[in-house]
Amino acid sequence: MRPSTYLTYHGYIENHIKPQLGKIPLNDLTTLHLQQFYKKLLAEGRVERIEAQKQPKGLSVKTVRNIHQIISSALKLAVEQRLIAHNPADGCALPKAERKEMQTLPVEQLTSFLREAKDSGVFALYYIDLTTGLRRGELLGLKWSDIDLEKGDLRVQRQIGRINSKIIEMPLKTKNAYRTLPLSADAIDVLMQQRRKTGNSEWVFPSPTGGPMSPDSVLHMLHRVLKRAGLPKVRFHDLRHTFATLALQNGVDVKTVSGMLGHFSAGFTLDTYAHVTTSAKREAAKTMGNILSGAV
Template sequence: MAKKRANGEGSIRKKPSGRWEGRYTQGIDPVTGKAIQESVSAKTQAECKEKLAKAIRENRGVPLNHTGDYTAAEWCRLWFETYNKPNIRYNTAKGYEGIIEHHIIPAIGAIKLKQLSSIHIQRMYNDLKENGRMPRGAKQNDKALSNTFVRRVHAVLQAALKQAVKERLIPYNPCENCRIPPKDKKEMTILPPEKIGRYLQEAEKYGVLPMFYLELSSGLRRGELLALQWTDLNVKERILTVNKQVTRMEGELDVTEPKTKNSVRKVALSQQAVDLLVQEHEQHPDNPILFPSPRTGGYWSPDAVSRINRKLLKNAGIEEHVRFHDLRHTFATMAISSGVDVKTLSSMLGHYSAGFTLDTYTHITNDMQRGAAEKIGGFMESATAKPEPEPPDPPEESRCKVIPFEKVV
């Protein structure tokens, strides 16, 4: 697992062979503009850490660019290798690298950093939005890129140029004057509540009921679900600890830290969920993994679990296109609809704020607000209703006369 380190300190990871490798950026190749990566190797983590620190000290002071006059390509690559890549997850890093190499560099990479203007960047965004862009050597793609993807390109470039401002390579960040497209409004797909029973019946037939039941009753991310171990479950308190995830790195399954610090959390479970997990563990009591692969005995591949989800949908006759990640949305939707407050749900999902949860599930909270508005409207209508007028007194002659008792006698 790669060990996160501070900026400029390189990164350390344990290789499949058991040895430890430390990597750091030495400089920029003046011909290709790509970062020059160097590495050290050792038997232990401590020895590797010492070697890495020594190598960085010895190379500190080596000019990253002999003139300091970077092109946009040179700087984006240097920023990615030095400031960004060592401090983010592997899959996130691959995404950033793809954005830099396939979208930013082909469009503005040849422009000198000091000459890069907002108009260059704005034209790139417009071109991505209208025409799309393919890697070098490929034919132009006529398919427009989504607003979400263009915003992602903007986020990467803005971060790179923000660091360039801090390094005093440029006086200001030209991204700040650009207009980016609005967020895409996509209809969220969930597993229809009335079809959950059929779905879980197929999961039981397939032998994966505990895994999919837990997903629908906790909303864990796929990698978090697959990384669970038996020791993460407190059976008595019905509490599940989430502190790791399974990801695929360079073709190999790896257990890493969760997506964010907020992803490390404790999730309360129902008694039925706990009973199913206990039954699951009894099937393989000597395996520490909560859901081991029946084929390898190790962790499930995330892709394999997604394929099982598609099979369950097909076997259950469910026509909706529901991804495995949509099971997480299904849980959240049912929770909100059942009256779970957003702050509690945000904590269960591992979101960084309740505001993010509200923004993600606006379609559900809007329906709830309309329902609340109707209830409040009914209350206010009752409160402001005018009272029925008192009936008028009958005429004088029609009133009953009271006869004294003594006269009656």
């Protein structure tokens, strides 16, 4: 198991499973207990903390299904070791995972968004994300030692996450996520200005106390900037989608975009952004038709 996966599972166990199910004897645990537990997680499972006060109280379907997987695996082992006769997790009806619709910021909205981000003092954070397509944790995990302003590149080496209400450094989830990205001239200028602002902090985007920023706080800032700019609310991950969509629409090949995003394969990227590539193929067909129309 990868270290980051272990830490995530550990957080699920400490924050959710142990507090709710830890006092029930193993032989007394039933499918009904688990169903009630999952229902409660969906309704009010979010760990209480300051950054989460205005967020929905329930956990996502994906998180609940991940928690079920942990419980089911543990109970399967208990059956194999003859500690219990059967696995109560086998009879659970799980909530269906819903694929969230991808949203992007159209080009005509980016100017308003970045103008408001600059007025709010968070321009560098969102500009760099839009020019690199970094995941939120990867962006917050950047240290100045990862940036070579002379060569113009950025190395993705770690991510920032939260375990047991603590903000910590974590390894990246896959080997493909460890990557080096080129920086445009404008991005280098933005980072130079950011370097002067951060003083002695090792983090490119530090919190007010000098440590890494909370993943929740940058999401709240994003929503504030969008609201002030009069733009619809999007997820932080949609900034990554915006980067990928604009790159593909402007002729960057799928393999290059896949590498920049840190995807495990170009096929996954192609599947994720099929709507973009399909549109591009139609435009290519139309262009070729116009070029060859005189020969028909």
